[in-house]
Amino acid sequence: MRFLICTTFAAIVSASPGLNHGLSKGQWHPPVAGDVRSPCPGLNVLANHGILPRDGKNYDHDMILEALPSTYNIDEKLATGLFQQGLRTTVRSGATTFSLDDLIRHDIVEADASLSRADAWIGDDFTFNLTIWDQTRSFWKNPIITVEDLAHSVEARWRTSKATNPWFSLLGERIPMVSGGAALFTSVLGNSTAGTLRKDFINEWIVEERLPIRLGWKKNKTPVSPDTVSSLSQRIFAKTDLAGEINGTMTRALLVGHGGMAL
Numbered sequence: 346m347r348f349l350i351c352t353t354f355a356a357i358v359s360a361s362p363g364l365n366h367g368l369s370k371g372q373w374h375p376p377v378a379g380d381v382r383s384p385c386p387g388l389n390v391l392a393n394h395g396i397l398p399r400d401g402k403n404y405d406h407d408m409i410l411e412a413l414p415s416t417y418n419i420d421e422k423l424a425t426g427l428f429q430q431g432l433r434t435t436v437r438s439g440a441t442t443f444s445l446d447d448l449i450r451h452d453i454v455e456a457d458a459s460l461s462r463a464d465a466w467i468g469d470d471f472t473f474n475l476t477i478w479d480q481t482r483s484f485w486k487n488p489i490i491t492v493e494d495l496a497h498s499v500e501a502r503w504r505t506s507k508a509t510n511p512w513f514s515l516l517g518e519r520i521p522m523v524s525g526g527a528a529l530f531t532s533v534l535g536n537s538t539a540g541t542l543r544k545d546f547i548n549e550w551i552v553e554e555r556l557p558i559r560l561g562w563k564k565n566k567t568p569v570s571p572d573t574v575s576s577l578s579q580r581i582f583a584k585t586d587l588a589g590e591i592n593g594t595m596t597r598a599l600l601v602g603h604g605g606m607a608l
């Protein structure tokens with residue numbers, strides 16, 4: 346099983362003056378006119394803190410390889426994979442950078458049945474959507490979210506999208522991608538071994554697109570690797586009832602053929 350990750354994160358601000366709106370690195374500020382953002386909260390957060398350039402544009406390999414490890418303790422292998430996935434969203438041939446709005450391109454990083462964004466057919470599939478997020482978090486009854494809670498959310502989002510989206514494309518072998526995004530944010534914000542995270546942390550990160558530092562979050566001591574994320578993703582998926590949906594809908598999956606996880 347291959348997993349795709351929501352690729353979005355990035356780097357240190359070497360940066361020309363003006364790029365950071367007069368704010369210091371680390372300071373949180375929402376985007377201003379002219380800035381671009383992505384369907385992926387993880388990278389938007391870094392841009393909002395100026396850990397990656399605040400304009401959201403032209404992120405290169407070095408920026409991502411600095412920002413993801415230093416902020417999220419994502420290891421080099423995963424950071425490189427995420428960067429390469431980001432590059433695949435650009436339409437420029439030979440591109441060595443991507444911008445956050447490149448990631449909006451459907452079915453590469455952005456995918457249907459997101460936990461916090463509407464599906465592409467609705468129109469805006471990259472801005473935080475409260476209706477979607479309310480459905481996702483309705484399954485989280487306690488301050489600590491568990492693997493089972495995450496499984497309930499991803500299954501509900503998948504079933505709702507499949508039932509309401511005439512262009513729904515997260516089918517067949519791609520179905521297990523539904524749990525990838527949850528596995529990634531749990532690995533970064535919570536405890537990937539236990540499969541748990543604090544509800545207030547993820548809410549701040551998704552809704553405000555802000556590191557939940559003021560709530561007490563600290564970067565994990567253990568690096569987050571591709572294996573960390575894919576094994577947690579499989580644990581979440583195993584708690585859903587979606588495995589049986591895979592066989593009936595195989596065609597589109599074989600055509601698409603990209604591995605990864607969708608947020």
Ligand SMILES: *[C@@H]1O[C@H](CO)[C@@H](O)[C@H](O)[C@H]1NC(C)=O
Binds near residue numbers: 467
């Ligand atoms: C949020 O998502 C819901 C459900 O897909 C959709 O009906 C609504 O139009 C979306 N809101 C915005 C502002 O896109």
Ligand SMILES: *[C@@H]1O[C@H](CO)[C@@H](O)[C@H](O)[C@H]1NC(C)=O
Binds near residue numbers: 536537538539
């Ligand atoms: C993560 O959870 C595991 C299993 O419950 C536990 O042994 C470990 O101490 C936790 N790690 C942290 C940093 O809390």
Ligand SMILES: *[C@@H]1O[C@H](CO)[C@@H](O)[C@H](O)[C@H]1NC(C)=O
Binds near residue numbers: 592
């Ligand atoms: C899909 O079909 C194959 C062959 O019939 C079977 O071995 C496999 O268990 C099925 N997988 C699922 C998820 O139903």
